[in-house]
Amino acid sequence: MPSRPSDAPHAPHRVDAVLDEFYALRTPSGDPVLDAIATAIFVEDAFGVTLSDAEIDPAHLAGRNAVRNLVTRHLA
C-alpha cells in the first residue's frame, strides 16, 4: 500500500469529495442488499479499507451520511 499523500482519496479531508463523485453517477439496482454490496465495493476500493461482513449491510451503507460515518470510522 502506497503512502497517503494529502490529495489521495483516503486523506480525511477528501472523503466528502470522493463520496460526491460516487453518488453523482450511482445506479441503484433496486435490491437494498445488492446496493449495499455495490457501495461496499466502491468504499473498499476508493478508501483502501476492508469492511466486515456485518458492515456490508444496508444498515451501514444505505445513504451518503451512513457511508461517510463508516468510512470516517475506518480511516480514524
Add this chain to the structure above:
Amino acid sequence: MCGICGVATPGPPPDAALLLRMVGRLRHRGPDGSGYLRDEGVGLGHARLAIIDTAGGAQPLSNEDGSLWIVFNGEIFNYVELGNELRSRGHAFRTASDTEVIVHAWEEWGEEALDRFNGQWAFALWDRTRRQLVLSRDRLGVRPLYYAHTGGGLMFASEVKALFADPSVPRTLDPAGLDETFTYWSPVAPRTPFAGVRQLEPGYVAYLDANGFRSHPYWSIDFPPRGEEPGQDARANAETLRDRIVEASRLRFTRSDVPVGAYLSGGIDSSVTAAVVARHTDAPLDTFSLRFADDEFDEGDYQQLMARRLGTRHHEVVVGPQDVAEVFPEVVRHAEAPLLRAAPAPLFLLSRLVRASGYKVVVTGEGADEVLGGYDLYREARVREFWTRDPSSDVRGRAAELLYPWMARAPGQAPAFARGFFGMHLAADDPALSHRPRWTSTAALKGLLTADMRARCAESGAPLDLLARLPAHSAGWDSLARAQWLEMTTLLPGYILSSQGDRMLMANSIEGRFPFLDRDVVAYADALPARHKLSGLEEKYLLKRAFADLLPPEIVRRPKQPYRAPDAASFCAPGAPDWVGDVTGTDALAAAGVFEPRLVQGLLTKARRSGGSGLGNTDNMRVLAVLSTQLLHHQFVVGDGGDDAAPATPLTAIDLTVEGQP
C-alpha cells in the same frame, strides 16, 4: 491508410516482380495507386489509399537529397504542426503529405521523432547512407507490420499474405501461436499464427543493417503508483479529459482531404466521438451502423436515437446469420488468424457499406473500453478482488450477482453459476486475477486438439511468459491498471484493432481513426485514479461525466452491452454453406492436424441439433475456433493466401540500381 511491404537482402537487388506481387496482394489496402523502390540491398513496396495530399503524396517518397526513403501506412495527425516546426529548422518539403513529415522528422531527430508523432502508423525507412532499414509501429498497434527472416535477409508487409507471395517463405501454423490464441483470443506480438512469421510489437522500432536485426520499445504502457495519481478531482479531470477527446476527434475528422464518416454502435464511445465531431466541426456528418436481424444482438433503437439527436445522414446494414456464414471465409482470409467469435464478419459488411456510400475514412469509438475502464472484465475483476478479501464470506460472494444485468440468464438469476465461474482461482496476489476466468474458459478449447498438437501447444509458455513481461513496478499499480495492461497487450492489438479493426476496415479499403487511442488521451487516461475509470462497478465513469451534456440520458445510463454477433447459429443451422462441411471433413481435419476429428464431429452434431442456438459460451467458441482455424489452414497453408491482383495504377517505379534514377 495503405499497405506497405519490402525485402532486404544481402544479395542482388530484390526482384521487381516479387515487389509487385507483394504490392498486388495488398491492393485492397490501397486501390488508389502503387509504387516500389529498388536499391542495392533493399526493395520497398506501397499500395496507396489516398487520403492526405491526394495529388502529391505518392510513395515511396524521399528527403531532399534522396538519401532517406519511406513507405508508410497510417496517419500522423499532428503532421501540420510538426511540418511547420521542421520548415522552421530548414527542411524543404515537396509535398503536403504527412508521409514526408516522417522523413524529415527522422532526419532531424532520429528515433526521438517517434515520441513526437501523434498517430497510427507502420512504416519502413531506408537510409541509403547508413545502409540501414528502420521499421516502426505505433504505440498501441493500430497498424500491422509483419516480417519474416529469409536466408540472411528480411521480408516485411502489412499483411502476411504479402510475405507468402514469395513461395520460399514457409507456410505452416505455429502451435505456440495457436496456443496463445486459444488462451488470450489472439497471439501476442511478436508471435503470429504462422511459424517463422513475426509481427513488430506495438510501440517498437527495429533496425536491420550490417550489425543484424534488433528491436526495442520506444514507448510502453505505464501507470502511476496507486494513490499517487497527479489529479484526484473528478470535475477537473472530466474537463481535461473532455478537452483531450475533443481535440483528438477534431484532428481525426479534419486532417483529411476526403470526407470522414463516423460509426454509431449505440454505445457511449462512438456516440461521444460522433457527437464531438458534429458539435465541433461544420461539415455535414454521415453515420454508419450495424443492425442485427436478431433482437438479441441489435442496438438499432439507440443508434437511431443518437443519429436523430445529431441530425446525421444515417446509414445501416442489417445482418443475419446467413450473411455471416456467407462472408466468413473472406473474413478469415483478411483477418489471417483464428477467430473465436463471428463478430468480425458483420464489421466486414459494415465497412463494405461505408465504401459503397463513397467514404474511405471513418472515426470510431475503439479503445475507450481499454483506456477508460469500460470492459465487463474489469467489473468482474473488481468483484473478484472484493471477494478475495474473504473468500468464505457469503455476502462477498453475492457480489457476482451484480454482474451482467443485461443478460437474459444473468448471474443474478443463477447465483450458483456466478459464484462458481467468478470465484475460480481466487488469489489476492495473482497479477492476472482479472483475466484468469477468461483465460481458463478459453483454454477449454484445447480439449479439442489432437494429442500431438496439445503437446506442441504446451511448449508456448502461456500465460507465464506474458505475466513475466509485466513491469516489475506494476505491483504498485492499482489492480485495474494491471488488468488494463494485460488487455492492452493482448486483446486490444491482437483482436480488437486487428481482426475486428484494421483487417475488417481495410478489406474494403476503409481507414479507421480512433480518438480514444490518441497519444494525449491515452497518456492522460493512464494517469487517472482508477476510481475515475471504474467507480465501484460503474464503468467509464469519467467519460460519462465529461460528456453527459452531449448524450441522451438513455445512452449514458444504459448498462454496457458488449458487441456480439450470432456465432455457431450462423454455421450450424439448416442451409449452412458448403464450405462448412468442406473444412470440417475428416480429410481436411487430418490434413491440418490441429483438431481431433472425432471430437469435432461430436461438437458439430451437438451444435446442429439445436441449429447452433442452444450452445453455451465455450461450445460457441469451439465451433468458431474449428471453422476459422480450418479455413486458415486451407487458405494459407494448403493455398498461399493469395489473391494475385495487379498493383493499382498509377504506379510509381523507382530503380536506384539504374544510373540516372531519380
